[in-house]
Amino acid sequence: MRLLLVNPNMTQAMTDSMAAIARQLAGTRADIVPLTATRGFPYIASRAEAQIAGGVALEMIAENLEGIDAVVIAAFGDPGLIAAREIFDVPVVGMAEASVLSAAMLGERFSIVTFSPVMRRWYSDCVAATGLGQRFTGVRTPQRHAPDVLHARTAQRAALIELSRAAALEDGADVVILGGAPLAGLAPEIADEVPAVVIDPIATATAQALALASLRIAGPSRASRPIGKSSVGLSPALSRIIAAESPLPG
Amino acid sequence: MRLLLVNPNMTQAMTDSMAAIARQLAGTRADIVPLTATRGFPYIASRAEAQIAGGVALEMIAENLEGIDAVVIAAFGDPGLIAAREIFDVPVVGMAEASVLSAAMLGERFSIVTFSPVMRRWYSDCVAATGLGQRFTGVRTPQRHAPDVLHARTAQRAALIELSRAAALEDGADVVILGGAPLAGLAPEIADEVPAVVIDPIATATAQALALASLRIAGPSRASRPIGKSSVGLSPALSRIIAAESPLPG
Amino acid sequence: MRLLLVNPNMTQAMTDSMAAIARQLAGTRADIVPLTATRGFPYIASRAEAQIAGGVALEMIAENLEGIDAVVIAAFGDPGLIAAREIFDVPVVGMAEASVLSAAMLGERFSIVTFSPVMRRWYSDCVAATGLGQRFTGVRTPQRHAPDVLHARTAQRAALIELSRAAALEDGADVVILGGAPLAGLAPEIADEVPAVVIDPIATATAQALALASLRIAGPSRASRPIGKSSVGLSPALSRIIAAESPLPG
Amino acid sequence: MRLLLVNPNMTQAMTDSMAAIARQLAGTRADIVPLTATRGFPYIASRAEAQIAGGVALEMIAENLEGIDAVVIAAFGDPGLIAAREIFDVPVVGMAEASVLSAAMLGERFSIVTFSPVMRRWYSDCVAATGLGQRFTGVRTPQRHAPDVLHARTAQRAALIELSRAAALEDGADVVILGGAPLAGLAPEIADEVPAVVIDPIATATAQALALASLRIAGPSRASRPIGKSSVGLSPALSRIIAAESPLPG
Amino acid sequence: MRLLLVNPNMTQAMTDSMAAIARQLAGTRADIVPLTATRGFPYIASRAEAQIAGGVALEMIAENLEGIDAVVIAAFGDPGLIAAREIFDVPVVGMAEASVLSAAMLGERFSIVTFSPVMRRWYSDCVAATGLGQRFTGVRTPQRHAPDVLHARTAQRAALIELSRAAALEDGADVVILGGAPLAGLAPEIADEVPAVVIDPIATATAQALALASLRIAGPSRASRPIGKSSVGLSPALSRIIAAESPLPG
Amino acid sequence: MRLLLVNPNMTQAMTDSMAAIARQLAGTRADIVPLTATRGFPYIASRAEAQIAGGVALEMIAENLEGIDAVVIAAFGDPGLIAAREIFDVPVVGMAEASVLSAAMLGERFSIVTFSPVMRRWYSDCVAATGLGQRFTGVRTPQRHAPDVLHARTAQRAALIELSRAAALEDGADVVILGGAPLAGLAPEIADEVPAVVIDPIATATAQALALASLRIAGPSRASRPIGKSSVGLSPALSRIIAAESPLPG
Structure with a gap:
């Protein structure tokens, strides 16, 4: 193929x-x-x-x-x-739709964690467009936008783990989607530190x-x-x- | 202005x-x-x-x-x-959003009547995007697509009146939106023949x-x-x- | 007219x-x-x-x-x-319905800010009645009811600005509706201090x-x-x- | 009491x-x-x-x-x-709310059958107001309004049985609510002829x-x-x- | 009977x-x-x-x-x-369904208060299954699970009152449901300390x-x-x- | 694997x-x-x-x-x-959930076609449970239950094609799911006769x-x-x- x-x-x-x-x-x-x-x-x-x-x-x-x-x-x-x-x-x-629909087969509720508050609205709207908004516990992001988007995966790694943990423990997400192309590959690296299923959108798509x-x-x-x-x-x-x-x- | x-x-x-x-x-x-x-x-x-x-x-x-x-x-x-x-x-x-939101101030439920079944999906999706889908009684169209879109307003006038009447009497629409640029101007012409508020999207927008x-x-x-x-x-x-x-x- | x-x-x-x-x-x-x-x-x-x-x-x-x-x-x-x-x-x-439906043409999500917690339930129910509850980020009010309702606009001005800012920055509202007759006229006065569209219900209606x-x-x-x-x-x-x-x- | x-x-x-x-x-x-x-x-x-x-x-x-x-x-x-x-x-x-909420404890989906098309909108709005609209299969009524409302129960008995049967067999209602004060008392009389639970609103309330x-x-x-x-x-x-x-x- | x-x-x-x-x-x-x-x-x-x-x-x-x-x-x-x-x-x-549907006849919005975070997901799913999720203000529980479930009613009494008060005052619940068999009988005991209707699921069922x-x-x-x-x-x-x-x- | x-x-x-x-x-x-x-x-x-x-x-x-x-x-x-x-x-x-979520990646709206009216309620409830009910155009089945469930695939083949066509052309389904284990394998056989994507639940799962x-x-x-x-x-x-x-x- x-x-x-x-x-x-x-x-x-x-x-x-x-x-x-x-x-x-x-x-x-x-x-x-x-x-x-x-x-x-x-x-x-x-x-x-x-x-x-x-x-x-x-x-x-x-x-x-x-x-x-x-x-x-x-x-x-x-x-x-x-x-x-x-x-x-x-x-x-x-990538977003495939992640959301796959998440729906891996748990009851899912969350998106991403690298910048700038992405919050667009990502939320994507989830709503699938029709699965009622199973969505929201987008968690760092409070401030960091201009170097390309290196967000390494530069913000600790914050992203913390946000993923909060999505699981406070918001009740069974599945955490690490949204955004700059975070590609991060999911398997941090999965052990997050008490939820963590999925990588490009692998999932x-x-x-x-x-x-x-x-x-x-x-x-x-x-x-x-x-x-x-x-x-x-x-x-x-x-x-x-x-x-x-x-x-x- | x-x-x-x-x-x-x-x-x-x-x-x-x-x-x-x-x-x-x-x-x-x-x-x-x-x-x-x-x-x-x-x-x-x-x-x-x-x-x-x-x-x-x-x-x-x-x-x-x-x-x-x-x-x-x-x-x-x-x-x-x-x-x-x-x-x-x-x-x-x-035009669609303004018609839908205005319709929501003119009655409880609204319908879209248009000139071709080809438009049905796109128009339905537009209504859903506003969030007012639960007040929407659906799209009514002629059964077949007529290629001469530009003259739909005159060529299909009788059918459009009939569809608007059905939207009011069978579907329970308080407001009928005549959707699609080719129907611009038709609403005031047929309003007397339809037991519902009939609105023209370009006038409304x-x-x-x-x-x-x-x-x-x-x-x-x-x-x-x-x-x-x-x-x-x-x-x-x-x-x-x-x-x-x-x-x-x- | x-x-x-x-x-x-x-x-x-x-x-x-x-x-x-x-x-x-x-x-x-x-x-x-x-x-x-x-x-x-x-x-x-x-x-x-x-x-x-x-x-x-x-x-x-x-x-x-x-x-x-x-x-x-x-x-x-x-x-x-x-x-x-x-x-x-x-x-x-x-006033409420016109504000809500107009807000839906000025942004994706909207909030209501008002002068007393006493109004919260009724206003929330009004939004739900329009069918647009999923685009509503909630009512923000001062924590306590101040009996002098008539002068809320001047007496609570600073608090209302702060609530409007929170509606935009924390709740993600694109549009803030200053609900309640006692706040008539406040919107244009505080618009510059709020990073959202601020609308006045009586002007909007x-x-x-x-x-x-x-x-x-x-x-x-x-x-x-x-x-x-x-x-x-x-x-x-x-x-x-x-x-x-x-x-x-x- | x-x-x-x-x-x-x-x-x-x-x-x-x-x-x-x-x-x-x-x-x-x-x-x-x-x-x-x-x-x-x-x-x-x-x-x-x-x-x-x-x-x-x-x-x-x-x-x-x-x-x-x-x-x-x-x-x-x-x-x-x-x-x-x-x-x-x-x-x-x-009467309406109690019937709807009781119906929700007696089956998965419920319908309202009543004596006149004139009541359809108001009754539908009542169901929507409860929040249970997604379990509602709609209002069925005779096609025409009969002015003698008071005797609807006897005059329209056959039609109301037929409508109740259609609500069960065509619409999939588990429970049929016989809505409207003029139908009080009809439910037990026709229950045997309807393959659904039939409830009387005044008894239920x-x-x-x-x-x-x-x-x-x-x-x-x-x-x-x-x-x-x-x-x-x-x-x-x-x-x-x-x-x-x-x-x-x- | x-x-x-x-x-x-x-x-x-x-x-x-x-x-x-x-x-x-x-x-x-x-x-x-x-x-x-x-x-x-x-x-x-x-x-x-x-x-x-x-x-x-x-x-x-x-x-x-x-x-x-x-x-x-x-x-x-x-x-x-x-x-x-x-x-x-x-x-x-x-017990859950009867409590939720009864709550819907006693107020506009309802909350569940229970003895352990372990119950949160299952109870939330029960509410969603009724169709009344939009009138639900959520589950409030102590932060930690206490293994002695059987005596939760007495051991956690103060915390449950506090959670019930928060459900009413912060979440806007008109009705608080004390969920879970171990809390049977608590509702009438604490009703006076909670500014909401407090209901006991087994009595209600x-x-x-x-x-x-x-x-x-x-x-x-x-x-x-x-x-x-x-x-x-x-x-x-x-x-x-x-x-x-x-x-x-x- | x-x-x-x-x-x-x-x-x-x-x-x-x-x-x-x-x-x-x-x-x-x-x-x-x-x-x-x-x-x-x-x-x-x-x-x-x-x-x-x-x-x-x-x-x-x-x-x-x-x-x-x-x-x-x-x-x-x-x-x-x-x-x-x-x-x-x-x-x-x-099988049902995987079919529904896959259908949501293959089109906007989906339908279920199955071999008996007896299955209608259970299948509808399954779709509702996924949260995607608003993209579901319903279950279409033959009017009567045929006791020989095992051979439904061959015995009802013509009827199932007709129902699938109606799901696409009348209900607007982009995707037709052939629900029920007895229909396993039918989808590729009839796909050419149905103007929609037709999916086989066991292959999809x-x-x-x-x-x-x-x-x-x-x-x-x-x-x-x-x-x-x-x-x-x-x-x-x-x-x-x-x-x-x-x-x-x-």
């Missing part, structure tokens, strides 16, 4: 660390094809940025879909996920992409596929996919 | 008819500045198209914000609305934009504004706005 | 200050016709009082409806609002009443209007309106 | 039939003290009427509270219930009032009691109760 | 104290038939234990159903309640069992009864009941 | 067909260890049966846990799932068990694990697991 790992952030180092984790998880089962955005933002932290980066993600997927069995949108917050699912005929998985791809589900004839549309200004591959004929409901 | 009426669809005729209704509603209170998308789709009907068109809408707003008191995103489905609200310092109103602008609310210092970000590939005006410094929460 | 501003509280000074704000907002667009209850309570603070004052409000509206384009029920908590909307053929707007009236919606034939009823002991005007024939559903 | 059975409708015949059922249920356990409204409406069918009749009910209770152990508000729709519960120190039970009274719960010191208020125009007994001192929260 | 009081815990002392309270409440109205589990756990505190103890409860009920008018499952958390309600033709009441039994509802023909099934390894009485023919829906 | 496939139904033929599908999905990645219940029911169709069979499943798992990496509870309806997750330190997956096991999550130290308990009458293996010491919260 081949998994497309689309990082809609422009930070290559994040892509590299996430691709390494995905490869470790996939082993010999799948090739990981990583891509880094060349337009947009160094890292996405708001709905406005996700609006734009989600469009970029659609183009990245469309241009690289050949021979791909499943897609991982490799930014916690899942820019473009719902849109991608409408038009591509392979499973598309988001990779596992889910493999799981869904293994079901060999056909997609093209779905009644819910949008009707074909002409367009202006899109990349040729995306424009072609959106223009494709599709069955009308009814 | 000056209202920016941003049509993220590429169909000029829709912009013209919506601008005429907005001008009639605004009278001497505001100048209406209409814009039509030059990239994207003739009309938006899916989440995938809204993902892209929402990014286009952000650029259209950013480039034309000078001297503007409020913005109307003039496509039912509100592409880019949540994103725009995060970064622009004037009220931003969407214009009224709401004027109402919110009249409150003269200052926005720049909001704690929820995203922190400034560098970017690549955005229009200069949008890039500048997203790069602006903003207060951090905490 | 003419707006009826019905204060179901018996405190004339509250009516005066609210009428002044409504007039400032309406400018030349509408005459404001203020009324103060002559039965009931100095100010309403519970469901029990709202039950009675809501009936008083219905009579006040019925007796003064001639030539009126929209009604504002000028007590946060909206006594009689749902009832009034069933039987009167003009838009009826409540007036803006919404003008917005809904500008839609020129006809009401009389709604399927949801109650059937006509005879009555005993009501004021003649209200009795007449409730006795009016109306179309039966079905 | 003594139960006050307050009919906020003005129809004495309804009070008589409900009092007979309450007496049969209570047996020697309690005296039933029935009261019929002398102001208001022959029977209540809307929120507007309930606004007024609820105020009447408060006065009826206040004036007759001496020696009473619990109160039943004997109109399905429960006018004044929430208000009464705030200010009176004995349990107050409503009486049973609940006895149950809550038997718990001998003290009420006066509740933190949620409203603070005392002066008033104008209320009956002396109600005015006295609302003026009573009460502990402030905090 | 005869009420079966089934304690699915194996602790006879708990059964004795609960039976005493049930007898006091029932007076001459009903005989209380208490049973203590002979398999399972000393006291149930988790979903896993409730899975097993619920099956034990079904067998205890089946074997003792002769001449019984209603059943109380006498463990807060209600093991086997939903299952029992499907197959037995008398009302079956659970007994009152509800009597109330539902007094409605003399017939059950056998319900469409929702499961179809008859053969079984292996069940007690003969339970096997017989589950094998009974029943009407199919449709 | 080794997956325990626990069929809490007593029908060996169901176990065989499910094990075959699980083996096909797992390929060389895992050994499938199938077990069939020796107590309980031929097939489970109600909450009462699930109460008992869930206890049986706990014992089956406890006795066969040695060397197991994940557990699949192989009955749609997931008897014992929540209980098992509390006490076993490997991932435990249910196997894929999810493999995915969760691949995350190599450690469980023993979770704060949510119940405290150790003595017991009477349980199988020795289960008794030992429930008696194990575990960390207390706090």
Whole structure:
């Protein structure tokens, strides 16, 4: 199998660390094809940025879909996920959604711990969008934003352990999701210090992409596929996919 | 006052008819500045198209914000609305959201009637996003999609009256929203034949934009504004706005 | 246009200050016709009082409806609002509901800040009644009730600023509603000190009443209007309106 | 024990039939003290009427509270219930609420069957107000309103059996509530013909009032009691109760 | 009447104290038939234990159903309640569910106070299962688990009063439920020290069992009864009941 | 890896067909260890049966846990799932829950199609328990129960295709789940005839068990694990697991 790992952030180092984790998880089962955005933002932290980066993600997927069995949108917050699912005929998985739905199979309540208060709103909105808000005990973050996002995993390690413990012991989370691409790989390192299941979103999203791809589900004839549309200004591959004929409901 | 009426669809005729209704509603209170998308789709009907068109809408707003008191995103489905609200310092109103929230002040339950089954999912998702799903009695549409969307208002008039009556009498809607830019202007024409309040989304969105602008609310210092970000590939005006410094929460 | 501003509280000074704000907002667009209850309570603070004052409000509206384009029920908590909307053929707007629904167009989450813990329950119930409870971050109030309600706006100004800041920074509210007639006019005075949109309920309700009236919606034939009823002991005007024939559903 | 059975409708015949059922249920356990409204409406069918009749009910209770152990508000729709519960120190039970909460102990899902489509909205809103809307399968009624409400029980008997069967077999209701004072006493007569538990609201409300009274719960010191208020125009007994001192929260 | 009081815990002392309270409440109205589990756990505190103890409860009920008018499952958390309600033709009441639904008739919001943090999750899940989660202000418990569960009522009395006061004054609960069999009988003792209605689950469940039994509802023909099934390894009485023919829906 | 496939139904033929599908999905990645219940029911169709069979499943798992990496509870309806997750330190997956959560990654709305109206209530309750009820479009079944459950897959094939088409085209389901062990293997056979994603619960549950096991999550130290308990009458293996010491919260 081949998994497309689309990082809609422009930070290559994040892509590299996430691709390494995905490869470790996939082993010999799948090739990981990583891509880094060349337009947009160094890292996405708001709905406005996700609006734009989600469009970029659609183009990245469309241009690289050949021979791909499943897609991982490799930014916690899942820019473009719902849109991608409408038009591509392979499973598309988001890091936040896959983490939340997996957490729901690993415990009753789950929490998100992340590196900056700046991410709180967007992540909360992502959980609400899944429909599982009532099982969510909230986002815990350090009180202040540290500008060096890339090294949050090491620089904030002690604080993140403390926040994860509080999520388990005070908020009652059975599962703690370490949200945000900069924290990729931290979960197994701190799991022993947290009295909850701790999950790594990129490992989880990779596992889910493999799981869904293994079901060999056909997609093209779905009644819910949008009707074909002409367009202006899109990349040729995306424009072609959106223009494709599709069955009308009814 | 000056209202920016941003049509993220590429169909000029829709912009013209919506601008005429907005001008009639605004009278001497505001100048209406209409814009039509030059990239994207003739009309938006899916989440995938809204993902892209929402990014286009952000650029259209950013480039034309000078001297503007409020913005109307003039496509039912509100592409880019949540994103725009995060970064622009004037009220931003969407046709669907403004209709739904106004409907909630005009009755207990509301319905959407529109011209094609193709729109059903996107519109339903818009209502759910407001949080008012429990007061929503559903979308009623003709059974089949008619390709000539632009003339739906006249070609399907009888069917739309029948659907509106069913929304009131069978579904219990107190308010019927005639969703979709192609139906702009139909509401007052058929109101007498429907035993419910019938509202026109573009008139309603214009009224709401004027109402919110009249409150003269200052926005720049909001704690929820995203922190400034560098970017690549955005229009200069949008890039500048997203790069602006903003207060951090905490 | 003419707006009826019905204060179901018996405190004339509250009516005066609210009428002044409504007039400032309406400018030349509408005459404001203020009324103060002559039965009931100095100010309403519970469901029990709202039950009675809501009936008083219905009579006040019925007796003064001639030539009126929209009604504002000028007590946060909206006594009689749902009832009034069933039987009167003009838009009826409540201060709490209009604030909540407007807040939902100005941000993702909203909070209420008010002058006394005594109001907390009633206000929370009002928000729940709109259906938007999931976007509500709660009511913040001083810990103790101060008997001089009328001067809360000046006497508690510093505390109210602090509560509003906490609503934004700790609870994550994008919009803070300064609830309760005694706080009318405070919002613009403290907006600069609060990192959120701060809204004044009477200004907001007036803006919404003008917005809904500008839609020129006809009401009389709604399927949801109650059937006509005879009555005993009501004021003649209200009795007449409730006795009016109306179309039966079905 | 003594139960006050307050009919906020003005129809004495309804009070008589409900009092007979309450007496049969209570047996020697309690005296039933029935009261019929002398102001208001022959029977209540809307929120507007309930606004007024609820105020009447408060006065009826206040004036007759001496020696009473619990109160039943004997109109399905429960006018004044929430208000009464705030200010009176004995349990107050409503026919709709008691039926809904009892139904939730007798099965997973419940339905309301009633005699006229005119009642549908008000009854649905009552269920939503309890918070149990997700277990509610809806209101089933005859398609047309029959003006002779008082004899609905006999005149519509066959239709009501058919509607109850449909509620069970098509909607999946485990419990069918025969809503509305005119149907008092019908439940045991048709229970054998309906494959669901069928409950009579007045019997159920009486049973609940006895149950809550038997718990001998003290009420006066509740933190949620409203603070005392002066008033104008209320009956002396109600005015006295609302003026009573009460502990402030905090 | 005869009420079966089934304690699915194996602790006879708990059964004795609960039976005493049930007898006091029932007076001459009903005989209380208490049973203590002979398999399972000393006291149930988790979903896993409730899975097993619920099956034990079904067998205890089946074997003792002769001449019984209603059943109380006498463990807060209600093991086997939903299952029992499907197959037995008398009302079956659970301590947690009866407390929650009664609380909903005694105030707007309710809280649970209990003796150990160990119980928090299970009790919260019980409330959510009723559908009334939005009126629930949470579980308050001492911070640490005290192994001597049986004497929690006396040993933790001061702490439980403090927690109940906090539930009322800080969380806004109108009603406090003292959850857990070991606290049976505490409610009337501490009611005067708590500014909320305080209810005792076993008294409340007994009152509800009597109330539902007094409605003399017939059950056998319900469409929702499961179809008859053969079984292996069940007690003969339970096997017989589950094998009974029943009407199919449709 | 080794997956325990626990069929809490007593029908060996169901176990065989499910094990075959699980083996096909797992390929060389895992050994499938199938077990069939020796107590309980031929097939489970109600909450009462699930109460008992869930206890049986706990014992089956406890006795066969040695060397197991994940557990699949192989009955749609997931008897014992929540209980098992509390006490076993490997991932435990249910057919219904895994199908619902996977469906949520494959589309916006999902439906269940099954072979008998008898299953409707139990399956609906399972979906509600996940928290995703708002994305669920309901259960579609044939109108009548056919006693030969085992051959439903072939005997009702045409009807099940028709129901699946209706779920997609009328109810708007993006994903159709073919619920119930007797339908194992049908999904790929009919997928081409249904304009929706069609998923097979046993294949999906196997894929999810493999995915969760691949995350190599450690469980023993979770704060949510119940405290150790003595017991009477349980199988020795289960008794030992429930008696194990575990960390207390706090």
